Amino acid sequence: MRILVVNVNTTASVTEAIAASARAVAAPGTEIVGLTPRFGAESVEGNLESYLAAVGVADAVARYDGPFDAVIQAGYGEHGREGLQEMLDVPVVDITEAAATTAQYLGHRYSVVTTLDRTVPLIEDRLLLAGLDRRCASVRASGLPVLELERDPDRAIAAIVAQSRLAVEHDHAEVICLGCGGMAGLEDKVRAETGVPVVDGVPAAVTVAESLVRLGLSTSKVRTYAAPRTKRVTGFPLQWGDESR
Amino acid sequence: MRILVVNVNTTASVTEAIAASARAVAAPGTEIVGLTPRFGAESVEGNLESYLAAVGVADAVARYDGPFDAVIQAGYGEHGREGLQEMLDVPVVDITEAAATTAQYLGHRYSVVTTLDRTVPLIEDRLLLAGLDRRCASVRASGLPVLELERDPDRAIAAIVAQSRLAVEHDHAEVICLGCGGMAGLEDKVRAETGVPVVDGVPAAVTVAESLVRLGLSTSKVRTYAAPRTKRVTGFPLQWGDESR
Amino acid sequence: MRILVVNVNTTASVTEAIAASARAVAAPGTEIVGLTPRFGAESVEGNLESYLAAVGVADAVARYDGPFDAVIQAGYGEHGREGLQEMLDVPVVDITEAAATTAQYLGHRYSVVTTLDRTVPLIEDRLLLAGLDRRCASVRASGLPVLELERDPDRAIAAIVAQSRLAVEHDHAEVICLGCGGMAGLEDKVRAETGVPVVDGVPAAVTVAESLVRLGLSTSKVRTYAAPRTKRVTGFPLQWGDESR
Amino acid sequence: MRILVVNVNTTASVTEAIAASARAVAAPGTEIVGLTPRFGAESVEGNLESYLAAVGVADAVARYDGPFDAVIQAGYGEHGREGLQEMLDVPVVDITEAAATTAQYLGHRYSVVTTLDRTVPLIEDRLLLAGLDRRCASVRASGLPVLELERDPDRAIAAIVAQSRLAVEHDHAEVICLGCGGMAGLEDKVRAETGVPVVDGVPAAVTVAESLVRLGLSTSKVRTYAAPRTKRVTGFPLQWGDESR
Amino acid sequence: MRILVVNVNTTASVTEAIAASARAVAAPGTEIVGLTPRFGAESVEGNLESYLAAVGVADAVARYDGPFDAVIQAGYGEHGREGLQEMLDVPVVDITEAAATTAQYLGHRYSVVTTLDRTVPLIEDRLLLAGLDRRCASVRASGLPVLELERDPDRAIAAIVAQSRLAVEHDHAEVICLGCGGMAGLEDKVRAETGVPVVDGVPAAVTVAESLVRLGLSTSKVRTYAAPRTKRVTGFPLQWGDESR
């Protein structure tokens, strides 16, 4: 089974870290392929960048040359998943939702700890749309941007642990979701400091995607996620993109 | 005051109809400028096309050369409004929301009558996110695609009237919102047949945009819609687009 | 176009302030007429007074001698709007709702800052009924009664600013609504101190009312707000009122 | 114990029927006193009439000369209960809520069957405010006005039974609430025809009121229902009313 | 009228206290019979114990030899009420719900103060299922286990009062529900310290049960609470229980 794990930003090192995190949990026989969008932002921290990512991710998948069995959109709280579902016949899993459904099996309520405060409403909105909001105790921000996780990991971890503790003690969360595709590998630290299970969305999404494939299930095509109607579409996938680089 | 009214599809005749509809209600002194995205679908009837439209609309606004006071996103149930709000300092109004807030002043519950059944969940999702869902009695589809409104208007009107009647009689709607940017001008017909007020999103959005400008109000920049952080962004606005046409 | 702006309390100076605030934003050609109920409380700060105001406002409108195009009920969180909608054929706009729908165009969540703590539940109830509660981050009270705004404006402003700051910093509001008809004119102060857009309900309601009139829309008469049935009604409008003063 | 049962309309025969229904279930030692408002509508079937009733009921209670232990507002879906709670130190019970809380002890979901379609939204709104809406399967209208219940009881009963059956079979209601103060005495007929428990609000409210008195409980005065502040109030209770009749 | 008041734990002294509390409010002619489950936990403070209690309570009622008119399940936030409703033809009242519906007549919002933090989610879940959650301001825990109420009442009262104060001042509760069957008798202390009405579930449930009986109402048998179908059931009521003691 081959699963495409698509980063939402254009930073290749983040794609590599995400793919490594996915491979660490993948079942024997599952091949993980990491994809990076050809255009968009080096880190996605807001709606405009996220809409760019939605198209960038779709473009990356549309241009992928070869068969695959499932796609994981590896951005937390981002736009775009529904478009992939229309475009593809294989299952599509968003890490925001995979982390949430996993967390809901582990405790009465869960919290998400993410990067910047400005991304909190995006995550809240995605959970609301996914019908996974009611057991979400809070979405908290560490205050550090995505790329800081690579640059100064100690400081990032300290901030994430601090917010996770507040989520447990103040918001009554019983599980923590790491709210950023780039937080892979922090689970143990946060668990050790808070005493609660910690869910990273990428490995969670790998198990969900593998499960759907094994169950022989894929996106329903009767209504919302039916294939796009045949019509004139200009500029997708972005053919001109090649010349323009 | 200059208001940009941005179509979400690439069909210029639809842009013209929308702009005409906007001009018909605009206050003296308000200039309406219709914009058409350079890329995307000829009609937007699903998520993938809608995500393309989100970027296409942002691109069109980013490339607009000249001052403006407000932007109207003239697609019903489409993605993208939040990105525009980050990108701009002037008010941004989505016609889905303008129709709904207008309708809520007129009756206890309202319904939306749109084109294809597959777009119903998109509209429901946008109303949910906007916090305007609870007084929505139903979103109903006429079953006819967007461009059919231009091709066979009589058939389109009959189907829209039929669903509007069901909304009033069966779902207890007291107001009908025309759920498509291209339905401009059908208000009178539907009102005559149903006996309830009919709201078209484009003129409603013009009055909302003008109101915000007159009140001296614009998007809050403290959190969700703060300007994007300074960072490396590849491919927006789409420079290569020009060469590729 | 003539708009009746009806105060909910019997204090004429408040009516004048409200009318002045309305005039400041009214379009050229819009005439603002301020009305004061003939009976009721000098300030409305609770349910009993608010129910009296509901009838007092309806009475004032019923007795108004002359044509008008729209009515604004200029009390925050008060009862009565639905009765006016039944009684009249022209649009009726409540400032609580006008402030909320305006605020929702400006930020992800808004807060209301009102006068006394006891009026908070009334405002919450009105927003719930209006289907405008989900994006309301909080309703906060300055602790100062309505009329204190006239008597000791500096102290009132300081208290309102303090609560507005808490709304932004603690409740994550991105917009502040001034939750009292008598707070007109405080927008600039509160905006300067908090950095977020500030919405005053009276001018917001003027633009909504003007918009509805321009759009040719008025209250739906098919169900909830149909004209009262013909029947024996004793004591409304309050004929005896004249003799009894 | 003396309980005031206040009709919301000005029709004395309805007051008598309500009081008789209350007496039929009252405990030994409970005295039921029926009150009729001095002003308002002969039947309350809409918001304007209901706001008049809110003040009319408060006026009737304020003028009642003698001690009492509780007040029942005997109108279904009407405004006004919160005002009475502020005005009084004894418990206040609304029959809409008493019927709903009683019904909720008897089945998973309940429906309300009321008179005119136009009153359905009022009842829905009151249940929403009371936090008693989620287990309400539906509010259905028989289509017959309040006073028709007295004029043509057979026809009224047939229509009420028909809607009750639909509520059970179609909406999955397991209990029926009779949604009009004037439906007293129809319980047996509706129960016989539908096979489900039928709750009449007036006797239900009598048991709630008696219960609160026996438990030594009354309205909390710390916030929402604190006594009105001392201030200048014009025209309540309606002194001039006496002269004007 | 005979009402069975069934303790959920196996501690006979708690049953006695509960029965005494019930008798203190019971109407003349109402006989209160306290029952203790033959198996289960000495105090119920979690889901596993609560599920045992659900069966233990049903077993105790099934084995009760003699007629009765209503059953009260005297555990706060416990499982089991729905099973009793299926099993019996007489009304069944859960004290969690009786306290909540009583509290809702007394203030805009209420809080529950219970024993251990771990039982908070159980109570929240029961209120959610009962449709009584929206006016619940908070469920707070004193941190002291059930049986501590008997062992060190002063410490228990102090902790309960402290949380009640926080509920009123911080969560804006206007009424306090004592969230444990064993808190009977603390109402006066908590009321004196907080100034708000205090509801104990057991006496509240007695008045609800008496009311239902007087109204001639019992559980609807058309769907959710229909009698169990005839089938082979092993081990209930627990015949072997007798031999095993």
Add this chain to the structure above:
Amino acid sequence: MRILVVNVNTTASVTEAIAASARAVAAPGTEIVGLTPRFGAESVEGNLESYLAAVGVADAVARYDGPFDAVIQAGYGEHGREGLQEMLDVPVVDITEAAATTAQYLGHRYSVVTTLDRTVPLIEDRLLLAGLDRRCASVRASGLPVLELERDPDRAIAAIVAQSRLAVEHDHAEVICLGCGGMAGLEDKVRAETGVPVVDGVPAAVTVAESLVRLGLSTSKVRTYAAPRTKRVTGFPLQWGDESR
């Protein structure tokens, strides 16, 4: 990895069918052990039977002699999962929730098709508690009892298909969940007839349980699902049970 799959009824053939269905999807190296409660009902179709099952399942797991890595509660809409989570250190998965979270990855809304109408509210309640209700379009009943699925499979399938079609066409479900542990093996038939993905809870739960184990995650023990406190418990696990058989 060893997973206990616990039937909720006492019918061994149902346990075998469930275990076979689980084994069909289990990963290489996963051992499925089917358990049947020692007491309870031969089929669980209501609350009383479901509460018995809650204790019966816990008893069966408590008496299981040997190590295991996860537990699946294989009853649709049944009580008991939370108790297992307290009792155990390994993950616990309920098939109602596993089906729902799986379905939510496949379509915008899903429906459940179950056996008897009386079990619909139980399933609705479990989905509400699990926070998985908002995307549930409907829970529909085929009208045939659990054991009929074994006795007359053709009739059962026809009824299930008929309701599934209504769910898709009338309720706008895009995915069907088979709402009974005993419906294993019907997926293909229902999918062929409706054109939408069909989820059986048992195999879905196997993949969820395996995923949690592979991710190294188990139930949070900080609050709701902490191990029961040490105390005197009578009659669990049911020692006397052995003698009584």
